[in-house]
Amino acid sequence: MTEIGLTWPKNFNEVPKAAFTRKDIYAEEMKRIFFGQEWHPVAHESELPNPGDFKTFRLAGVPLLIARDREGVVRVFYNACSHRGNQLETAVMGNKTEFECPYHRWLFDAKGDLVGCPNHRDFLPGFDKSDYPLAQPRFDSFYGLIFVTLSAETETLTEFLGDSQNSLRELLGGDGRLKLLGYQKVRYDSNWKSYTDNDGYHAPLLHQAFKLLNWQGGKGRQFAATKHGHVCFESALSVVSGPTVLKDDSLIAFKGQDPAVGSRIVMLFPTFVSTKHLDVINLRFATPIDEETVEVHYAYFAHQDDDEDMVLHRLRQSSNLLGPCGLISMEDASIFHRIHIGNHTPGNAIFQKGVHDQSKLESEFLQNDESGNLPRWEYYRSVMGFERAEA
């Protein structure tokens, strides 16, 4: 690994702004983090519910094809022909039981096996189709959430998730039996870390909607899980009381069964943010494009046991509440941009709320503390090999 010159501040609550903007640091992050020992969520199985369904996704530039075969088994492949490496599937989603590369007409089934290739008598002596399946990254799943790792050395998915598992399971409807409602996709002018630092984390003063809607919150629990610094938020639902400024208050209504699991957020290092709030179930598949840009695919879900009315309620709430134009999240999107612009100035970003001692890391926080991000930053620093300045 290349040594990158960046001295980290001695205080745990400070992050050098240069980490968000330097091209050399971004290149090293690709090696150490995105191609390193991390698991990256790329899809939920409910996005491809039927035999033959597939989805494509680029993880840190790497093209992936996630496909369900005729028997219902879901696999992840590199979306590149095993011959010359041509991009195999161009659609972002669809239904196919075979994938044909147009370049030399190599044909693969949804198990990844090469089932046809014209003129193979002209190939190398001893050519055998069985030697040329689609290549696959390591993948695993948790309640239908499919993770990929690009390193052979990564720990198991269970170890990676650690104590975040229960929050994540609850967020996935308790059993992972979800039904896809659709996507909101957007690129933000923001370094991927500015995005993850500020998505999920609650800044109640930012959101005028909270005040206008008489929305009381901030009483939940936030904790860090595993050495990776995953962050989990667990809070009972805080439902709007009293009159609101909205004429259609179904947007902020809760029709689910159990308010105790009304609000969950799970942020997994490096880029994944997921949330269940009111009746919205939202998985955000994010990937860096370059050091100045992150692309986020907000995928929204109902539960398979929902009746028709509940699906419609979730659809109406999901479309307008969260995401890049949601009532209570548009301002977050604006912050991603503005904080990234501000990070092109000298010095350190400083975390205050919830920090009790800047020389120590904690793992339990209150819901609105910004200090919940700090274990993740310490893990980032260690993976990147940045030395902390001496006290």
Next chain:
Amino acid sequence: MMQTDTTLESALDALLMADASALDSKDMMGWLANYSEEDEASYICRAAENSENGLALGFMYDDCRSRLEDRVTFVNDIWVGTFQDYRTRHFVQRVAYQRADASTISMRSNFSLFMTPTDSGITQVLAAGQYLDTIRLEKAGALKLLSRRAELDTSVLPRYLVYPI
């Protein structure tokens, strides 16, 4: 083949221009005024990618008059001062229309939408796509949008949205 009705076409174009003009001048009450007063008046903004795959989720899903009115509240009251503002310019062109019944017309139009954030000053395309409109011929002769679906070719937006498209 419907006989060309230049009076009707002019009125349809005037409605398209009125909507573009209201949005480009950030006149949300003017935007709302282009919609029918009927309870089922709606505006849905959605990636065509979702629609084509049977997914109903939108970027904005205002499927009743109350939600249209709430959209005005979002922009005029709730979000004030929290975002990087941007200018928009809508370029709209009617492609096809047909009478559904005596008081309803369906219309399809293309749109392209430029945005210029006030901080960067750099103009770029925000979205392209088509409007799928249902238009009500009201008793006084006015045309109002009963429903509009902004169907976006742009499946990945280049930024967050404040204003309807």
